[in-house]
Amino acid sequence: MVRKIAFGFLWLGFTIYAFFLAPPEQPGTFELIKNLSTGQWQGVNPLVIALFNLMGIWPLVYSAVVFIDGKGQKIPAWLFVTASFGVGIFALLPYLALREPNNQFVGKKNILLKLLDSRVTGIVLTVATVLLVAYGLKGGDWGNFVQQWQTNRFINVMSLDFSLLSLLFPALLGDDMARRGWKNPQIFWLIALIPLFGPLIYLCVRPPLPEVGVEAIPGQQPAAN
Structure with missing residues (x-):
């Protein structure tokens, strides 16, 4: 309940x-x-261009976790994720507030879940992010960006939206790791403490999500007949 209230007040x-x-x-x-x-x-300042496009990367990163998490929720996860492509954290915070802890995956992966669960998806997103960050840092004007941040609502709110998306990913990370039988606090904190690239690296290296009846979760003993 405390978690729900905290996310609600944050939203x-x-x-x-x-x-x-x-x-x-x-x-x-x-x-x-x-x-x-x-x-x-x-x-247009390359830093603004990079930031704007990274705000399109973040919903894809969250999609790779939220669509799977949503399989065990009473609320339609797809609705929040889809809205996040337009309004970012404004759409995802209500999901974080309303969802229940969910450290198991029951059923089988459809085509969409297989795509989102694939390490190839993580690699593609990581490469795209590296290119965007390099583009922004190489040609960006930091003085101009700071001035726009201080005077322009769109740039200001978009920057804070990006920061919140970076800070709140760990709220879903623990359950996603548990669904994969990957219980490692050191890995959790390493991913959680690296903004943007931590979640991307996680999507590249996380174990595949096991399907019921296909393979057992690593470290879990098969059920007795």
């Missing part, structure tokens, strides 16, 4: 900040979003 606090306390909306924000979405990046 409420971030919502209030985004709409009432963040820097004011600047003219041309809609045009900036349109240009970022359509690849018209001329004159």
Whole structure:
């Protein structure tokens, strides 16, 4: 219950900040979003371009965990994940507040779950992230970015959204590791304490999710007949 209340207050606090306390909306924000979405990046700070595109990577990272976690939930996980592609942590915080602990996977993986569970997916996301981060760091103007962060609501809220997505991934990590029979506190904290790349590395190295009737969870004794 404490966890649910904490996530609920965090969602409420971030919502209030985004709409009432963040820097004011600047003219041309809609045009900036349109240009970022359509690849018209001329004159746009590469750091903003990288951040905007990384906000598309994060929902995919969460999808690789939430769709599996959602198999054992009463709430439709797909609805929250789909919404997160548009509004980021605003959609995922309610899921984190409403979900129940779920350290088992019952059933078989469909095509979508197999794709999300694949290490290839993790590798592709990691490569894309490395390219985006390198692009932003190589050509980005930090002074301009800080100025925009201080004066532009879109840049400010997007940056904080990115930070919360990085900080809250461990809320799902423990159960996902348990579903795979991977109980290692050192690995958990190593992944949890490395922003962005920790979760990506996890998707690349985590053991495949076992299916009921296909293989037993590592370290678990088969049930007696």
